[in-house]
Amino acid sequence: MPDTILVTGATGTVGAELVRALSNRGVHVRAGVHSVIKGDRLRQFNPEVQLVELDFQRPETLGVALTGVDRVFLLVPLAETQVEDSKRFIDAAKAAGVKQVVKLSVMGAEAEPGIQLGRWHREAEQYLAQSGLPYVILRPNSFMQNFLTYQGASIRGQGRIYQPQGEGRASYIDAFDIAEVAAAILTADVARHHGRAYPLTGPEALSNNEVATIISQTTNHPVQYIDVPEEAARQGMQGAPQWMIDAIMELNALIRAGYTATITTDVQQLTGRPPRTMQEFVRVHRAEFLPA
DSSP states (O other): OOOEEEETTTTSHHHHHHHHHHTTTTSEEEEEESOHHHHGGGGGTOTTOEEEEOOTTOTHHHHHHHTTOSEEEEOOOSOTTHHHHHHHHHHHHHHTTOSEEEEEOOTTTTSSSOOHHHHHHHHHHHHHHHTTSOEEEEEEOOBTTHHHHTTHHHHHHHSEEEESOTTOOBOOBOHHHHHHHHHHHHTSOHHHHTTOEEEEOOSSOBOHHHHHHHHHHHHSOOOEEEEOOHHHHHHHTBTBOHHHHHHHHHHHHHHHTTTBOOOOOHHHHHHSSOOOOHHHHHHHTHHHHSOO
16 A cells, blocks of 8 residues: 655645655655645645644644554744644654654754754754654755745845845755655655755855846846845844744854855755756746736
8 A cells, every 4th residue: 555644734835845746656645734725725736635634733633634644744833832843743643653754854953052943953853863763854954935935025026135144155945856855755665764864955055146146137127135234134023923033033144154055965866866956946936036
């Protein structure tokens, strides 16, 4: 019988891509979603995708979502409770007899002392490693999609990217490639990748000025990077929880200092092809960068 693979966070940036990537690989895909109605769009990839309600804040949904599941892609939403949410889910997965958990973490989670986002992921990684479950850790760098999710409105409306990151570079990765890596691991022999942690990056490290140039040249829509002061960036995030503002500003500081420019070859090794370039990403999503 084909494995049943549960994808948590299935309507998110990486989760939806993974549902797509798994849909033609001869497995049963179960998509964990907050809302079954909103999750219905995932059936565009495969009408056989099974939707199941999954809410990390409602433990009673975990056992139901995990019933009959062989493998899991674990993506826990950014929240102040994400460590507790991760541990609760791992316990439920172990009780359900899951054969493999592939956890989405962040690049640099193993660094000491690290930033808050990394420390949260590292604590969950260690709990998973000690659970006795076969596991794999994926540690991607910042997503290319962030330029649409967080900067898209200002790119379309003003032709501007606003960030407090100076000339720091990051090896941005397309969520498409993260999903392809996860799908390859989730459909391989469990023992092949057990206990491994893979740092995932794109093929080049780019500054925001360079990203702005790529968007401009690829879309014929002029875009400029504005390096904003840290305090102005904090003010721009007012309304978000203070813990979230602090965590994001720590990440911005890492990028500004050049700590996110590392390039790895793991995507190529695990999928058999190079990761997408920023130019390829912008070309695929060209319409989303253009003014309405």
